[in-house]
Amino acid sequence: MNEKRYAIVLDTKKCLNCKACTVACRVENEVPHEDGAYRIWVTALELQGKFPDLHQDFEPSQCQHCQNTPCESVCPTHATYKTPEGVVLVDYDKCILCKACMTACPYDARFVHEHHKAIDKCTMCYHRLAEGREPACVETCPTKVRVFGDLNDPNSQVSKLLDTNRYYRLKEDRNTNPRLYYIIK
Amino acid sequence: MATHVEKTGSSLIQINPSKAPIPFIILGLILLAIGGYATLQVLFKGHEAVYGVTREVPWGLLISTYAYFVITSTGLAFIGGLGHAFGFEKYSKVSKRIVVMAFVILLAGFTQIGMEIGHPIRLMIYMILSPNLSAPIVWMGVFYGIELVILAIELYLVFKPNQTAKDHETAKVVGFFALLVGVFATSNLGYVFGSLNARPFYHGIYFSTFLVISGITAGAALLMVIHNIIYGWNIPEKLNSTMNALGKIMGMGIALMAFLYLWKILSSIYTQPGDAYLSAMALIKGPLSKNFWIGELGLAVIIPFLIIVFTKAKNTKALGVAGIIFMIGLFFTRYDFVVAGQLPPMRKALEGSGVEAVNGLVQYSPSAGEWMIFALGWGLFLFLYFMAEKFLNLETDEHH
Numbered sequence: 001m002n003e004k005r006y007a008i009v010l011d012t013k014k015c016l017n018c019k020a021c022t023v024a025c026r027v028e029n030e031v032p033h034e035d036g037a038y039r040i041w042v043t044a045l046e047l048q049g050k051f052p053d054l055h056q057d058f059e060p061s062q063c064q065h066c067q068n069t070p071c072e073s074v075c076p077t078h079a080t081y082k083t084p085e086g087v088v089l090v091d092y093d094k095c096i097l098c099k100a101c102m103t104a105c106p107y108d109a110r111f112v113h114e115h116h117k118a119i120d121k122c123t124m125c126y127h128r129l130a131e132g133r134e135p136a137c138v139e140t141c142p143t144k145v146r147v148f149g150d151l152n153d154p155n156s157q158v159s160k161l162l163d164t165n166r167y168y169r170l171k172e173d174r175n176t177n178p179r180l181y182y183i184i185k
Numbered sequence: 186m187a188t189h190v191e192k193t194g195s196s197l198i199q200i201n202p203s204k205a206p207i208p209f210i211i212l213g214l215i216l217l218a219i220g221g222y223a224t225l226q227v228l229f230k231g232h233e234a235v236y237g238v239t240r241e242v243p244w245g246l247l248i249s250t251y252a253y254f255v256i257t258s259t260g261l262a263f264i265g266g267l268g269h270a271f272g273f274e275k276y277s278k279v280s281k282r283i284v285v286m287a288f289v290i291l292l293a294g295f296t297q298i299g300m301e302i303g304h305p306i307r308l309m310i311y312m313i314l315s316p317n318l319s320a321p322i323v324w325m326g327v328f329y330g331i332e333l334v335i336l337a338i339e340l341y342l343v344f345k346p347n348q349t350a351k352d353h354e355t356a357k358v359v360g361f362f363a364l365l366v367g368v369f370a371t372s373n374l375g376y377v378f379g380s381l382n383a384r385p386f387y388h389g390i391y392f393s394t395f396l397v398i399s400g401i402t403a404g405a406a407l408l409m410v411i412h413n414i415i416y417g418w419n420i421p422e423k424l425n426s427t428m429n430a431l432g433k434i435m436g437m438g439i440a441l442m443a444f445l446y447l448w449k450i451l452s453s454i455y456t457q458p459g460d461a462y463l464s465a466m467a468l469i470k471g472p473l474s475k476n477f478w479i480g481e482l483g484l485a486v487i488i489p490f491l492i493i494v495f496t497k498a499k500n501t502k503a504l505g506v507a508g509i510i511f512m513i514g515l516f517f518t519r520y521d522f523v524v525a526g527q528l529p530p531m532r533k534a535l536e537g538s539g540v541e542a543v544n545g546l547v548q549y550s551p552s553a554g555e556w557m558i559f560a561l562g563w564g565l566f567l568f569l570y571f572m573a574e575k576f577l578n579l580e581t582d583e584h585h
Contacts, residue, residue, distance in 0.1 A: 017537070034233075036240035036539070043538040058537070070382030076322040077311035094311050097232070097303020099243035100322055106383035108531035108540065111240045114233050117303060174382055 004085045005151040006065070006124055007179040008135075009161045014143040015058040017042055021137035021146070025062075028125060028136035036111050039063070039122045040137055060145060062137070063088060063109035063122035064170060064178030071101035071110065079119070085150075086179060087126050092118035106174045124148070151179075199578035205415050206571035213568030220561020223554050224300065232303055237552035241540060242527045246551035247301040249520040250559050252374060254294030254566070255329060256396050256519075259367030260404030261287035262336065264434065266367070269339075269360025275430040278423075279408060281343045281579045286411065286570060287363075287404075288336040291329070293566035300558045321377040328370035335363045344577070371397045378526065386453065386464035386526035395445050399485075402438025403515055405431040406489070406508035413505030415574055420501040432498025435511065439490045446486070460529035467528045467546055473521050480517025484510050524549055 025031065025040045040062035047056050065088050072080045072088065079094035080101055095118035102110045102119065113120035125135035133139065138146045149158035158181075166184040169177075227235050238245040265283035268276030276283070299305045308326070316323045342348075342356045375393030378384065409431050412420050420428055453465035468477040489507035496503040527549070534542035541547065551559075573579060 019537075038539055041537060041539045043532065044536040046535065061532075073317075074320050074322065074380055076317055076320040076326070077308070078315045078317045079311070094307070094315065095304070096308040096311065098301075098308070098322055099238075100320070100377070100381070102240065102243040103527060104381040104383055106531055108241065108383075112233060112243075112303075114231065117231075176382065 003152065005179075006085045006087055006129075007149065007151045007158050007181060008124070008138070009147045009149075009158045009167070009181045009183060010060060010145055011147075011161075011183045011185070012057055012059050012145065013183075013185050014145045015042065015060055016143060017044060017058040018142065020140050020142060021060060024136040024140035025122075028128075029123070030115075031120070032113065032115055034114060037113065037120075038111070039109075039120065059182075060137075061107070061170065061180070063105075064107050064176065064180045065122075065124065067177035067179065068175055070104040070106065070174075070176060074100040074104045076100070083126065085129075087124050088121070089123055089126060090119050090121060092116045095119050106171050106176065198576060201575050203415065203417070203574075205417055206575040209414070209567045209571040210575065213564045213566070213571060216560040216564025217568055218564075219557050220296070220559075220564050223557030224561065226554060227300060227558075235552065235554035237550060237555055239547070239549060241530060241547040242524065242549035244301075244523055244527065245549055246520065246555040247297045247558055249516075249523040250562055251294050251297035251301065252396070252523065253516055253519040254290050254297065254562060256371050256374065256400035257403040257407060257515075258287045258291035258294060258336075259332065259371045259397075260400030260402065261290070261407065262332065262363040262367040262404075263401050264404045264408070264431070265339070266360045266364025270357050270364060271361075273430075275427045278427045278581055279412070281581050282411065283404075283408065284336060284339045284343050285573045285577070285579060286407065288333075288340055289569045289573070290407075290566050291333055291336060292569065293562040294329075295333075296562045296565055297558065300561070321373060321380050324373050325370070325377055328366055328373055332363065332366050332370050335359060335366060339363060343581075367400075368397055371400050378523075381526075383531060384526040385456070385459055385461040386529075388461070391445065391449050392522065395442065395449075398438055398441045398445070399515065399518065402435050402442065403512065405435040405438065406511040406515075408508075409435070409501070409504045410508035410512060411570070413502065413508070418502050418505060420505075425499075425501060428501045428504055429498050432493050432496075432504045432507075435504075435507070436490060436493040436498060439486055439493070439511070443486050443490070446482070463529040463546065464525040467525050468521060471544065471546060472528070472548065473525055476517040476521050480514050481521055484514025485518050486514070489514070 019042055022040055022042060029039060031037055031039055042058050042060045045057045045059055047054050049055055065086060069082060069088055072082060076098060077094045077096055079091045082088050110119050110121045134148045138148045147157050147161060149156035151159055153159060162181060167181040168184060169181055261283050264276050265280060267273040268280050302308055312323060312326055338359050342352060342359060345352060372393035375396045378387035378392055381387055409428055450465050453461040456462045467473050489511040492503050492507040498504060528546040530540045530542050530547045532538045532540050534540040
């Protein structure tokens with residue numbers, strides 16, 4: 001198999017909720033500081049246990065780069081499209097801002113980028129990949145929560161992690177077949 | 186099937202001595218001015234600054250009003266098609282008004298979608314250059330575009346002087362296609378929502394069916410309202426049978442709407458704790474409950490239905506009142522339809538998630554700018570339609 005198939009594997013137990021990933025993303029991709037404008041987020045999940053034995057998990061997330069892509073199928077102009085590696089991107093020049101993709105996305109991963117006058121979302125930092133660099137959120141994480149790589153390469157770290165760990169994906173019942181995998185520990 | 190021949194008035198332009206249209210023309214101009222101001226605001230400040238829609242609820246008042254107008258237009262075209270294509274003479278007695286009304290209200294709908302979409306010009310370019318044929322919005326554009334052309338042809342045919350038998354044959358064919366394309370356009374609008382993976386409330390055949398039925402009901406209601414206005418709430422006896430037939434369509438439509446409501450709401454409740462359940466509960470006892478109980482059920486179902494039943498659809502004034510009440514209630518129906526499905530959040534509203542929710546639902550309320558664009562649509566409809574009433578001959582004279 002020649003083509004790459006990019007994915008991100010997340011070990012959320014390592015997440016400190018430092019939000020360095022969200023800052024790195026905003027800077028790398030020039031995401032404006034406006035209400036509702038963000039490509040990635042870190043959710044602080046509900047507290048678990050009983051006092052004083054409490055603990056809390058954090059769940060970083062973003063566009064799931066679904067293989068069955070609800071946003072792509074409703075886009076009237078093919079502004080939303082998938083690269084050969086399975087990365088879901090938006091062609092700003094073709095976007096008419098009908099917002100059908102926003103209403104179709106079960107992950108609320110899209111927003112209106114006021115400067116581009118188009119829909120915006122996580123691109124897995126596609127512009128960096130050709131240079132052999134990882135997405136900004138992956139690169140900046142101090143505890144390496146996210147691991148980025150090629151699922152078609154059995155020797156990649158993402159393939160090995162998925163071979164040796166149990167994992168879940170978000171909203172699997174929606175049949176979107178996401179490319180973000182959350183390790184269960 | 187009965188055949189009919191329409192003899193239209195001899196002249197296209199005929200100033201109506203009635204003063205009834207004038208206040209509506211003036212109201213239309215005022216609303217157009219308000220909408221024009223908002224349009225400038227959108228052009229200079231951008232959609233995001235003027236509209237109240239959010240990341241969580243991207244479709245709001247303008248999509249609702251668009252649906253309200255265009256579905257009413259296709260409902261009118263359906264009734265017109267019954268007259269033209271299928272020989273229901275009672276409806277062809279008002280065929281000119283039907284065609285003009287359907288055309289103008291479709292234009293009013295286009296103002297809403299034109300102001301909603303961020304790049305309407307780009308839409309026209311890329312829907313041709315790189316259309317995604319699996320996207321229902323493409324077909325929405327195709328069907329409503331064809332409907333506009335068909336209605337334009339119908340306009341030409343109903344106003345053409347010295348009509349020949351061939352013109353009437355052509356009108357039958359065109360009327361049939363207006364009906365057919367209208368049904369496809371409206372049911373496809375249900376599919377635009379039904380194809381949204383994230384929004385289970387819209388899934389299934391329900392909305393495609395409901396929109397077609399409520400659209401035909403709206404067409405009948407609007408015809409009765411406008412005729413009452415034009416004739417000063419004293420509709421001529423020659424149109425009594427037409428109004429009676431429209432009243433029956435409306436009564437039947439409302440009964441079907443109530444039937445569909447019952448099963449939609451019940452089946453949604455049984456999806457607990459799913460998103461369709463949350464949407465149904467938003468209607469029943471959540472943020473949309475006043476709209477639902479008072480607007481959707483009270484004004485658009487119960488009151489007009491009771492009026493029609495108790496008057497046996499024979500009192501034209503009562504039908505006009507029922508029509509007005511229904512058309513007001515129908516606005517809430519359309520608004521709730523668009524908004525309710527989007528209120529369940531896609532992520533829990535926890536710290537850091539970026540989602541804000543009240544009682545487990547995200548929130549939306551239209552901005553002043555959106556209400557002003559709403560006024561733009563109504564202004565265009567009132568101004569153009571009542572100008573047509575004032576300056577064109579909309580009487581369809583004789584039928585055989």
